[in-house]
Amino acid sequence: xxxxxxxxxxxxxxxxxxxxxxxVTRGEILVIIGRSGEGKSVLLKHLMGLxxxxxxxxLIDGVEITRLRGREFDxxxxxxxxxxxxxxxxxxxxxxxxVAFPLREKTRLPEEAIxxxxxxxxxxxxxxxxxxKYPAEVSGGMRKRVALARALTMEPQIVLFDExxxxxxxxxxxxxxxxxxxxxxxxxxxxxxxxxxxPEIFGIADRVAMLHQGVVVEAGPPEAIQFxxxxxxxxxxxxxxxxxxxxx
Amino acid sequence: xxxxxxxxxxxxxxxxxxxxxxxxxSSAVIWMFLSPLKWRRMIARIHFIGAKSLLVIVxxxxxxxxxxxxxxxxxxxxxGSEAFLGPAVALSxxxxxxxxxxxxxxxGRAGSALTAEIGIMRITEQIDALQAMALEPMRYLxxxxxxxxxxxxxxxxxxxxxxxxxxxxxxxxxxxxxxxxTYFGQMETYVGLRDxxxxxLKSLSFxxxxxxxxxxxGFHAGYxxxxxxxxxxxxxxxxxxxxxxxxxxxxxxxxxI
Numbered sequence: 001x002x003x004x005x006x007x008x009x010x011x012x013x014x015x016x017x018x019x020x021x022x023x024v025t026r027g028e029i030l031v032i033i034g035r036s037g038e039g040k041s042v043l044l045k046h047l048m049g050l051x052x053x054x055x056x057x058x059l060i061d062g063v064e065i066t067r068l069r070g071r072e073f074d075x076x077x078x079x080x081x082x083x084x085x086x087x088x089x090x091x092x093x094x095x096x097x098x099v100a101f102p103l104r105e106k107t108r109l110p111e112e113a114i115x116x117x118x119x120x121x122x123x124x125x126x127x128x129x130x131x132x133k134y135p136a137e138v139s140g141g142m143r144k145r146v147a148l149a150r151a152l153t154m155e156p157q158i159v160l161f162d163e164x165x166x167x168x169x170x171x172x173x174x175x176x177x178x179x180x181x182x183x184x185x186x187x188x189x190x191x192x193x194x195x196x197x198x199p200e201i202f203g204i205a206d207r208v209a210m211l212h213q214g215v216v217v218e219a220g221p222p223e224a225i226q227f228x229x230x231x232x233x234x235x236x237x238x239x240x241x242x243x244x245x246x247x248x
Numbered sequence: 249x250x251x252x253x254x255x256x257x258x259x260x261x262x263x264x265x266x267x268x269x270x271x272x273x274s275s276a277v278i279w280m281f282l283s284p285l286k287w288r289r290m291i292a293r294i295h296f297i298g299a300k301s302l303l304v305i306v307x308x309x310x311x312x313x314x315x316x317x318x319x320x321x322x323x324x325x326x327x328g329s330e331a332f333l334g335p336a337v338a339l340s341x342x343x344x345x346x347x348x349x350x351x352x353x354x355x356g357r358a359g360s361a362l363t364a365e366i367g368i369m370r371i372t373e374q375i376d377a378l379q380a381m382a383l384e385p386m387r388y389l390x391x392x393x394x395x396x397x398x399x400x401x402x403x404x405x406x407x408x409x410x411x412x413x414x415x416x417x418x419x420x421x422x423x424x425x426x427x428x429x430t431y432f433g434q435m436e437t438y439v440g441l442r443d444x445x446x447x448x449l450k451s452l453s454f455x456x457x458x459x460x461x462x463x464x465x466g467f468h469a470g471y472x473x474x475x476x477x478x479x480x481x482x483x484x485x486x487x488x489x490x491x492x493x494x495x496x497x498x499x500x501x502x503x504x505i
Contacts, residue, residue: 091369
């Protein structure tokens with residue numbers, strides 16, 4: 001479904017992605033792991049179309065998206081839902097209004113239909129009675145769940161999660177993972193998830209890819225990554241300070 | 249040699265930033281005509297820039313008129329021309345002080361807040377979220393703000409002028425004894441539509457300058473609280489300086505034509 005070919009990106013001379021190659025199959029949950037600053041979020045932003053690569057291609061169902069512009073690109077973007085690291089909820093809108101926002105702006109649905117859809121989504125993420133709250137009035141975990149509901153509003157085929165559990169306590173991390181898994185089973189979207197949560201992500205991933213020094217060093221099923229013989233992958237998973245990855 | 253290098257770098261950076269600002273404004277202008285206006289957002293922005301600045305505008309306008317009347321009265325008295333107090337106060341306010349002081353006050357109150365708001369939206373990825381939803385931030389954030397500036401600034405300036413003239417009346421007529429008829433009568437004779445049009449033109453251009461600079465700085469704010477804080481300071485300083493510089497050049501042109 002998604003194919004990333006030889007993706008390169010640098011910022012002010014600093015090379016972040018040095019030829020990323022990765023495939024995402026329809027309906028799977030792919031988790032991208034790697035140290036902070038290795039370009040995981042940069043890779044996601046390329047998929048969202050927020051960044052243009054210096055070199056390389058991204059194909060979605062065979063269509064090269066890095067060259068798309070205007071309406072064509074907007075149509076493609078509507079196939080994506082995005083859960084940002086901090087939620088990226090609009091401060092001036094309530095949880096309900098945040099979830100309703102894409103529907104109000106991108107569709108001509110009557111208000112009653114919008115209301116019904118938003119209430120269903122809020123119920124799915126366990127926030128039925130929190131619709132009237134503003135982002136500043138709810139906890140970090142609730143913000144992530146509202147963000148997840150908003151990402152699913154337009155029934156996307158692909159959902160991108162940028163560290164959806166960062167800053168949450170272990171119980172909430174597992175609750176969010178379970179929610180993603182549950183919604184994935186029910187809705188059937190393809191998910192690309194960037195995360196640091198090891199070993200928790202092995203419980204939800206269909207495949208795991210490790211990004212290191214701007215390239216994917218290994219990708220495969222969770223069991224293969226967990227028992228990988230690659231010293232870089234092993235060190236990252238065990239969190240050993242000694243090894244080929246040097247702490248900053 | 250090193251100083252020359254630094255100067256060259258500063259010049260090139262300024263040129264690059266200037267170019268980016270022009271592209272930003274051009275893009276906003278294109279979006280003004282490309283898509284339907286977000287009316288609700290624009291009205292909210294007018295409320296924020298305009299209605300919420302009323303108190304500060306009334307206060308500064310009133311006291312500017314009062315101090316102007318006080319100073320001008322004693323200067324005119326030296327030449328036995330106290331009768332011209334009304335036109336002197338009104339012309340100074342309508343042509344120069346009203347648009348400039350009003351713009352500077354609104355920049356301090358609303359411009360800084362606009363930059364901070366857009367900057368926080370940038371660093372918390374709310375602008376990225378808009379783009380990810382295939383919604384254009386220019387249309388949602390920038391166009392309504394610039395149009396609101398163009399509407400609110402002339403209105404605020406008119407209020408500033410009016411309150412200033414009344415402040416001048418309080419000091420000139422009620423305190424210093426200039427005749428009421430003289431104060432307003434001479435004003436009617438000497439203040440023409442052309443003077444008022446000049447003031448409105450200035451306030452329109454200041455509204456555009458302030459919203460343009462503040463939106464641009466917020467939209468390109470750096471990372472974290474420090475980035476937003478720097479963007480806010482730069483926005484207020486640059487807007488204020490540009491308002492004063494532009495006032496001189498526009499004023500010169502308007503006097504000649």
